[in-house]
Amino acid sequence: MITQERYRTTVKELLANGSIKMAIGYRLGSTPDRRRPLFIRTSEEADQLVLDSTCMTNLSGYLVTEGLLSDEKKVGIFLRPEGIRSINILAAEYQLNADQIVIFGFDSTGRDVRPLDGRNVGEFSKLLNEIKEHPLQIVKEPLHWRIEKMNAKERFDFWQEEFSRCIKCYACRQACPMCYCRRCIVDSNQPQWINTSSHTLGNFEWNIVRAFHLSGRCVQCGNCDRACPVNIPLRLINQRMANEVLDGFDHFAGLSPTQEPVLASFKKDDTETFIL
């Protein structure tokens, strides 16, 4: 509660003195356990701000809403460490100017919420590097163990079964801060790269393409997983890809606003000659 009250005051001050034009946070949702995104432009709206351990959504995707940042004014946003990493990636991929983003960082343990020091994304680099070196021990769920024990064929069958539920609502894409493409590959019809139909092949194509596009970019915020209306455990795929990229390239996505995208940067002295 103290953190929430302090942040309400801070947001009001920054809005009043013109430092930010808007803050993006959370408010109460339609049931006691739900929180919904809140766009704060006035002091009254700041009073609706809620910040507690149930505020899970990574809100950074709203920053790339068309036109929001084009006036070069600053926007505040409430972010967990994963969300801060998203800002770094969006800046590194030239989707936004990190100096326009005022970060209200927070994290939680159990039900306790604590603020994170800093306002500009650069001020969090120590924290993010610590997270890279000492990743939080994610309590592995039973499903995780089950998949780890599978051989390639069993894993393929498992995912085929999971993807069979996909209805191609693209909630995963729309909820993902990294899926900012103006025209997604699935929406291209000249040529038609991906079947639009939601049948086995079409679902497989979509989910695998997305997993590849997020490799080295996903911060495991869980937005896609929570958004999926048919409960496909998307977190497991993206986590696995993140681990692969970390093991293979020592790349931990979103460490700084100048970090080169791991799968979209090239070096002349690359030992893999086929790339050039």
Next chain:
Amino acid sequence: MTRILFSDKLDNCVAKWRSAGLTVIGPVQEEAISRYAAVEKGTDLSFGTVLPDRSLKELFFPQTEPMTSYTIKKNEIETTDFTPPQGKRIIFGTRACDASGLAIDDPLFGWDYKDEFWFQRRNESVIVTIACTKSDDFCMCTSLKLAPDSTKGADVLLRPIVKNKGWIVEELTERGREAFAIISEYLLESPEPAIPTVIVPEKFNLDTCVAWLQNPENFDSKFWKEISMRCIGCASCTYLCPTCHCFDIQDEGDTYSGIRRKNWDSCSFALFTMHTSGHNPRSTQSARWRQRIMHKFNYFPGKFSVNSCSGCGRCSRQCPVDMGITETLQEISKL
């Protein structure tokens, strides 16, 4: 005296219907989600959930439906029409909102040009609704002037009796009577009282909302932008909706052979109305959300005299950003 179907006889009924050639479909709790699916035994059915995660619509209007296969030769195009899977089926244990959804979409699929993919399935299905004895925070059938025991779209209505022991049977249509004649030996005359249906509180005044929507001045209201600001533009609300019926027609294959399909599509997507020229009549998310609300509560009833919403609440229940029809109409009724 009323006729009761005791739940310990459900296995027998399912077997009987199956041996009479009917596919038996009902609510099933799978590991990840609940939905309506075909079962072999009565015990495979699950009546515990408020309503299945996925709506009944997809059994009549699947997410992807092959319509025509084509083979192109030198001076000839050969085509073969697909038809929906043939065969009678009984859908046992639909919720009133889901069954209503079918009745709501009938006029749409039937006006002028009749969509045989929809109507063949409709004609071959017996809908058995079970009245609701529990609801959750998102249920809103009463706000749509429907009820937890609405008979709209149903051929038989079942009312649960105490201790989950069974259901009082109310046959509503000839088709329902025929289906229950097959299992008449398991229906017993008994004076068991029904559990009262759940009371679903009214969440908004529909008439107030509709009057506001019908006022042309409100089309350009800034309300639309405010209410939809957090919408991320996915289609989970439209795809889980028991009445949303929009679709796309897509060819899959190559220049020589392939399949033309009818696939779900959604007014939430920017591409839905985009012209080839780049002009988009509904170019913003707020315009698209306005279309969804207007279509359901203003345009559709204007054409078919029925709201395109049965109050199941799935749109709000599943929304990644906690939006939905309920909130929008609640806010409208405050304006």
Next chain:
Amino acid sequence: MTENIQIAQQNIYKPAIMKIVGRHDEAPGVRTMRLEFQDPADHEQFKKTYRTGMFGLYGVYGEGESTFCVASPETRKEYIECTFRQSGRVTSALANADIGDLVTFRGPYGNRFPIEEFHGKNLLFISGGIALPPTRSVIWSCLDQREKFGKVTIVYGARTVADLVYKHELEEWQERADVDLVLTVDPGGESPDWKHRVGFVPTVLEEAAPSPDNCIAVICGPPIMIKFTLISLKKLGFDEANVYTTLENRMKCGVGKCGRCNVGSVYVCKEGPVFTAAEVSRMPAADL
């Protein structure tokens, strides 16, 4: 449900097979094709139902279907003519098809121009660029029974001389004594030998100043042209109820089910594509 609804005996989304019997390039990227029905039953159905103003879904299996008007008049039903700009996936596939190739047609759908109601009246056709085809369908439907109508005026403009479509028919109309043709191109779009007007359609229309008395106006063009032409017509004294236009929206089914052509409460595919200006002005402008 209590009663069985009659099921259509055939798949309503199944198109007729058409053979391309003629092709003509109208302007850069714009082509006219003449199509003939392969199945006499499809042709009979077309002859029974087609009236000027209706549209169809033209397609190539493997690529999809695209919506545009039937450009040939209701007085000539032996074939279908369509004119399209090569821009998307389907129109590119259509443009790549040769004479003798098979394509598909679904329709005709929608409403029509009520041309019997135009009998005895003067007609003013106003059109811009690639939007001449729907107008042309009405023009020929009327010229093929010329005696039933009064004075016929056609105002047609395009961005440049090259962008004018149906150039051979423009010449034909030019030579006819019973047709008054006003041609114009946008400023800068004229060629050295251009003998006609230079200026935007609404301006040229106001200069030509056709009388609104006993006159029906039919306008087709890009939204911006329609917007300003309607203003000009109002200035000239035309009543919105006597001004007709066609709306074009993205469509997939063409039969009122797929949900994308709505403008406000109007299903363009079933209640349109032909509307009076009075009807259009009642639609929410932001939806157009």
